[in-house]
Amino acid sequence: MLSMTDIHTYYGSIHALKGVTLTVNQGEIVTLIGANGAGKTTSLMSVSGVTQPKQGKIVFLGEDITKMTTEKIVAKGITQVPEGRMIFPRLTVRENLLMGAYLRNDKDGVKADEEKVYELFPKMRERMKQHGGTLSGGEQQMLAIGRALMARPKLLLLDEPSLGLAPIVVENIFEIIQRINREGTTILLVEQNAQMALHIAHRGYVLETGAVTLEGPAKDLLENPKVRSAYLGLD
């Protein structure tokens, strides 16, 4: 469904991605784990067209999207839930959700999807008229995910959904991610919480200083001694 081949991305003179190659197949949850500064967020931003790669190729559903604008990429069916949630603090919850559907013109479909988001996150219905900034961290993460779902994405990119959240809230969010996947949305999940991520993912990639150093089925990565000591804090 998505393939990144030898992606090089720079921030000014900083060589952030040094040839990242990965694939995501239809229906999968694929996780990208790694330490701070390994290039996880940059990888997602490259897919979304926010930071355009200097070299390499990104193909989505058979189409080269490497040089496309973010607007086009969202229209093709890739939506990102960015790190730190980035909800709009002074828009209401409902307005936040509607911004997620910005490129859609099918009013009835948008209405139905809004209803789906409220079913998935009943808290959002209660808080519909509140400003996004008044929500708790966990609720903001739910809003950010809900907002992305409003675009009816084929591929959902999630950047550190567990960041700064209490363990019980993280568990709840991860259950919802699995549910979204079961209902047909393919997911590329970036996480520092490797333990949680590898437990729900089908496959995983380990990113170190801008390049993939390990890949495989999530189960195997959980058993891998290197992953266990470096990312899971075990052994």
Next chain:
Amino acid sequence: MFEQQLFNGLTLGLIYALIAVGYTMVYGVIELINFAHGEVYMFGAFLCVTIINSLGVPLFPAMVLAMGLCALMGVSIDHIAYKPLRKAPRLAALITAIGVSIFLQNIAMIIWGSRPVPFTRSAVPAAFSEQAFALGSVSVSGLQLFIYLFTTAMMIGLTLIINKTKVGTAMRALAQNATAAALMGINVNRVIAFTFALGSSLGAAAGILVAMYYNTMSATMGYNAGVKAFAAAVLGGIGSVPGAMLGGVVLGVAETLGAGYVSSQYRDGLGYAVMIAVILLRPSGLLGKSVGQKA
């Protein structure tokens, strides 16, 4: 006397407000003080009179046409001068804005000369110079009444666009988090262009109203009005649209009362004194949000 000054101040204040919303909206979406906004206001007045004089178009259609041309002008300024600097330090864009302002002032001098030009009296309805109504000792002219109604209608329209339409919501979203707005598929440059178009057409309308009110316009009129309206936007809380409206009215009334009761020579100074006092007590302005949490 006091009541009369209040009504005169309101006239001026509503016009300041109309210019100030242009500053504050652009600041909201790209954090730029668009110093060329005063020149768009000036062009509004000159274009309107030129359309009336050379094409024989009546006042109101000429006004609409001038507003449309200025909307286009605002979009072009952004496209040519500011868009290439979107990712540059804000200071670079600010200096560019000052440059655009000087450039446009000089263009206006080349086209219309550097001497003041009167507004075409024959195009102005006779009712505008007559008294529309009197309240005790207060006399309000037809033009003043038109200014009250027109600016109020524009402000209501603008508020509805910002709060109730999709593109208005996108403007607010963009002002709050540009990266997130882009990730929603919002075409950021198109929304910025829309913001310039809105602000510029309102600024042009203000220029036309002022030129009619004082029966004069000049290539340099944008400077003073621009600085005043900018002060009004800061007074109200830069980035806040209701703040700019309130700031404009407060500044206009303060200035007129100051001119009436203290000395008309100090009218500008008194207006700014009010602004400074407010900023000292409330650095974020009357309706501004305190900065710090840009989540």
